[in-house]
Amino acid sequence: MKRLHRLTAILVKLQSKKIVQAADLADKFDVSIRTIYRDMLALSDAGVPIGAEAGTGYYLVDGYSLPPIMFTEKEANALITAAKIIETNNDASLIADYNEVVEKVKAILNTTQKEKLELLEQRIVSPPFRKSPESTYLSVIQQAITDLRVLEIQYTAASQEFTKRTVEPLGVYFTNTIWVMIAFCRLRNDYREFRTDRIVNLIETSEIFPPKLFTLEDYFKKYREH
Incomplete structure (x- = not known):
């Protein structure tokens, strides 16, 4: 993985978790812990307010937010696939909440990506399991x-x-x-x-x-x- 892509992925991790361990990042990206330390320093030098606690890990300082994350086609496809699976469960509130997520993802895709996603929606289906009585809670x-x-x-x-x-x-x-x-x-x-x-x-x-x-x-x- 190129360093720019790794730095972007580290930012996503920092935004998605309260605390991120250097060792976990090193394992995920198959690099040394020393490389992760250098990456964190580079992000700090670029103006990202990263906090650190010895023996705990790294975190984004409260109040800092990253720009909206753009999805790749494969990531959007994964969300559509998951949506088809979720539709087989018996909880209406989960289905509704997840469909809202999918709609937000679609909103930031370009026209070509949207067309491809619509095609995939038509070509993928989850087995029609017999549903249990519906839940909404x-x-x-x-x-x-x-x-x-x-x-x-x-x-x-x-x-x-x-x-x-x-x-x-x-x-x-x-x-x-x-x-x-x-x-x-x-x-x-x-x-x-x-x-x-x-x-x-x-x-x-x-x-x-x-x-x-x-x-x-x-x-x-x-x-x-x-």
Whole structure:
């Protein structure tokens, strides 16, 4: 990879992550860590406000924004392909949000690229899986996970039992065509899983719950492998 392309890619990484490790960049671009140090110095000399913390990594100083990123045809094609796959899932909010992303990408493509993208949309399809009952809450749940916001849900279990729960959302996972929320349930005082298509109603509360020492890896090892 030419240095100019690498510097541009490093800028994209810095904008997309809170902290970027020099070792991770060296692995990604197959260069030495010393080369990454020189690249960071070059970016700083060019006026990019890059901060650094010993033992932590590099970051962009708050308030700095990069110009809009232009997409290559292959990158745009990848987004269209992903859109076809997303359409097979059962959450309407995810489909709508992703389609908004695709529309924004199309808006910055030139005429020829748009024509090629339209052709690809007509020539690619994902298998027509039988959909589960539709869900509309994934976007709200995702936001609640990052905001640490307590949710109140009305839920119908597999046994058809109807319950009201106050939960602290911690993660989501996808299986077949179904999204599942992992949350700490205050009613059961333990972790529970809730299929989003079985959530009858969901209310975002104003309550913020304290951060938990929670990882999906630890959760699956403890609750799903036994």
